[in-house]
Amino acid sequence: MGEKIKKKIKTIKVDLDKCNGCRACEVICSAFHANPKYSSNNPARSRVRLIRDPIMDKYVPVYAGEYTAAECMGRDKYIIDGKEYDECEFCRAVCPSRDRFKEPDSGLPLKCDMCEGEDQPLCVKWCLAEALTVEEREEEVDEEAKMEDIEAGLASMIDKYGMDKIADTVARMSKKG
Ligand code: SF4
Numbered sequence: 001m002g003e004k005i006k007k008k009i010k011t012i013k014v015d016l017d018k019c020n021g022c023r024a025c026e027v028i029c030s031a032f033h034a035n036p037k038y039s040s041n042n043p044a045r046s047r048v049r050l051i052r053d054p055i056m057d058k059y060v061p062v063y064a065g066e067y068t069a070a071e072c073m074g075r076d077k078y079i080i081d082g083k084e085y086d087e088c089e090f091c092r093a094v095c096p097s098r099d100r101f102k103e104p105d106s107g108l109p110l111k112c113d114m115c116e117g118e119d120q121p122l123c124v125k126w127c128l129a130e131a132l133t134v135e136e137r138e139e140e141v142d143e144e145a146k147m148e149d150i151e152a153g154l155a156s157m158i159d160k161y162g163m164d165k166i167a168d169t170v171a172r173m174s175k176k177g
């Protein structure tokens with residue numbers, strides 16, 4: 001068994017009754033992750049996307065989750081208050097079936113990193129409607145298992161995008177500091 005380490009888990013709670021569809025969360029997320037930081041904003045680069053139905057006054061922020069090399073065969077479809085939403089509309093995965101949560105220029109996957117380095121996620125800070133709140137807790141995890149997760153993730157990215165593209169991206173990210 002590997003050594004246990006403490007890991008902070010952050011949870012963003014979304015109160016749909018409070019979300020008014022202003023998209024401030026998308027704007028600040030894409031600006032924070034621009035290179036250089038805050039140099040531009042483009043919601044297509046945001047790690048949170050708003051699924052909107054202005055006529056029904058329904059707005060659902062969906063956060064970018066894990067990259068997956070293969071799209072799933074089973075799909076889901078939601079009907080909310082009588083409106084049927086597109087297939088996979090609320091799914092967080094970065095998958096080959098669609099462009100959502102992919103860097104528009106390179107096609108590389110985007111993932112919510114909880115605004116690493118900031119005292120709190122910026123989408124939470126910028127949500128004036130208080131639809132987003134963050135909770136934090138500590139959990140013990142196996143260090144070895146964590147490394148295995150990283151290796152599995154990297155292997156699937158290399159498989160999909162090729163070693164050169166991944167190496168370029170890592171070099172670009174480390175320059176951002
Ligand atoms: S900033 Fe808040 S109210 Fe505005 S779209 Fe995002 S979650 Fe909804």
Ligand code: SF4
Nearest residue numbers: 029112114115121123
């Ligand atoms: S927590 Fe940060 S990275 Fe994640 S969606 Fe919100 S602003 Fe973007």
